[in-house]
Amino acid sequence: MTASPIDPVKLDKLAEVAIKVGLQLQPGQDLVLTAPMAALPLVRRIVEHAYKAGAGIVQPIFADEEITLARYKYAANESFDRAPGWLYEGMAKAFSGNAARLAISGDNPMMLAGQDADKVSRANRATSMAYKPALEKITGFDINWNIVSYPNASWAKLVFPDDPEEVAVKKLADAIFAASRVDVEDPIGAWKAHNAKLKERWTWLNGNNFSALHYTGPGTDLTIGLADEHRWKGGASEAKNGITCNPNIPTEEVFTTPHARRVEGYVRSTKPLSHNGTLIENIEVRFEAGRIVSAKATKGEAVLNKVMDTDEGARRIGEVALVPHSSPISKSGVLFYNTLYDENAASHIALGQCYADCFVNGTKMSGDEIAARGGNKSLIHIDWMIGSDKIDIDGITQDGQTVPVMRKGEWA
Ligand code: ZN
Ligand code: ZN
Numbered sequence: 001m002t003a004s005p006i007d008p009v010k011l012d013k014l015a016e017v018a019i020k021v022g023l024q025l026q027p028g029q030d031l032v033l034t035a036p037m038a039a040l041p042l043v044r045r046i047v048e049h050a051y052k053a054g055a056g057i058v059q060p061i062f063a064d065e066e067i068t069l070a071r072y073k074y075a076a077n078e079s080f081d082r083a084p085g086w087l088y089e090g091m092a093k094a095f096s097g098n099a100a101r102l103a104i105s106g107d108n109p110m111m112l113a114g115q116d117a118d119k120v121s122r123a124n125r126a127t128s129m130a131y132k133p134a135l136e137k138i139t140g141f142d143i144n145w146n147i148v149s150y151p152n153a154s155w156a157k158l159v160f161p162d163d164p165e166e167v168a169v170k171k172l173a174d175a176i177f178a179a180s181r182v183d184v185e186d187p188i189g190a191w192k193a194h195n196a197k198l199k200e201r202w203t204w205l206n207g208n209n210f211s212a213l214h215y216t217g218p219g220t221d222l223t224i225g226l227a228d229e230h231r232w233k234g235g236a237s238e239a240k241n242g243i244t245c246n247p248n249i250p251t252e253e254v255f256t257t258p259h260a261r262r263v264e265g266y267v268r269s270t271k272p273l274s275h276n277g278t279l280i281e282n283i284e285v286r287f288e289a290g291r292i293v294s295a296k297a298t299k300g301e302a303v304l305n306k307v308m309d310t311d312e313g314a315r316r317i318g319e320v321a322l323v324p325h326s327s328p329i330s331k332s333g334v335l336f337y338n339t340l341y342d343e344n345a346a347s348h349i350a351l352g353q354c355y356a357d358c359f360v361n362g363t364k365m366s367g368d369e370i371a372a373r374g375g376n377k378s379l380i381h382i383d384w385m386i387g388s389d390k391i392d393i394d395g396i397t398q399d400g401q402t403v404p405v406m407r408k409g410e411w412a
Contacts (some may be wrong), residue, residue: 005170011183015045019053021191022146023100023245027054027317030099037064039150065111067171070117082124083130092134098241101145103351108154109337112277121306141357142246149176179250179329198235202254205232210395217391224320225262227374229360232256240363252344255321257358259374271385274337277305290316313378318354322347325389325409339383347387352378
């Protein structure tokens with residue numbers, strides 16, 4: 001056994017931030033935790049901080065890359081249309097009982113790259129459907145939830161392919177710690193300051209109440225109508241159970257709900273999109289009345305088209321997010337192949353499901369009311385980077401005036 005290349009002090013701070021900032025876990029509150037097996041050192045630190053904070057019962061649920069791959073190698077073909085519904089029903093039940101949710105990401109994003117694309121997409125679909133009742137409680141903000149990352153060796157080797165494993169893991173760990181703001185003396189104070197800055201941005205956007213955003217740049221001339229009574233958010237956010245949590249660590253974005261039927265024009269992706277083990281590169285799509293009517297990609301085009309055939313809402317967008325080009329993750333210049341990181345390096349849109357919470361009184365509205373205001377509905381939610389230092393964004397006010405929002409990727 002050699003010593004781990006991961007700094008144990010910073011790892012412990014990440015665990016503390018996940019519990020105290022990410023979740024603000026309350027005394028007596030249960031916690032459902034999902035993690036890759038390789039993230040066990042972080043899981044142990046998190047469980048310790050959870051119980052110190054007074055947690056009720058903390059229940060980890062583990063997955064493992066080799067176990068997942070064994071399924072693709074040996075399981076019967078028919079089994080790929082099924083998912084362990086009982087597990088997701090149990091999770092939904094736990095959330096109904098006010099359990100908090102913590103996910104640790106860190107699997108190799110290319111894990112399934114060599115597998116049968118049809119099996120991958122059927123398994124994803126079955127999981128999405130089984131997971132839906134639990135996911136709705138998360139996206140609908142019934143409970144406080146959080147996601148943080150652990151530098152699995154398989155992921156680190158993908159991000160830093162030229163380094164020996166030890167070095168790659170250390171580099172990825174340090175990048176995660178820096179982006180998660182746990183490499184400073186007082187991470188909890190740093191998060192407070194960061195949340196305040198994000199709040200200043202979304203308060204300004206809400207004050208303007210733009211009817212649309214207009215993006216221009218190389219390969220891009222796109223008008224994204226914003227949903228009626230949309231509301232911008234970012235950073236800390238109050239769940240319906242009254243607990244203010246920071247769902248994503250890291251996070252640099254302010255975001256809202258676009259109007260699913262009012263997106264016009266064309267746009268080109270500015271970073272590769274890693275989707276369930278496939279890299280999709282140089283995406284170019286054209287929207288008409290909110291619907292993607294043509295889509296191209298130089299790599300992964302078949303997967304992109306398959307994803308958009310998931311359901312009617314998969315060809316429309318459910319999120320629009322603004323991230324300055326100078327964000328720390330963007331400045332690191334690292335491509336993480338992980339949405340939690342890469343979406344915080346650039347302004348983006350997401351195909352699929354919208355967040356109910358991005359409406360005035362959204363969490364009290366029915367699905368039909370959300371749809372009437374332009375909110376999109378889908379089994380998928382896939383973030384997709386369209387920002388860079390070459391993109392300008394204008395806000396269009398309700399009476400048709402133009403206000404600069406971003407210039408060359410920075411807040412105007
Ligand atoms: Zn986003
Ligand atoms: Zn998103």
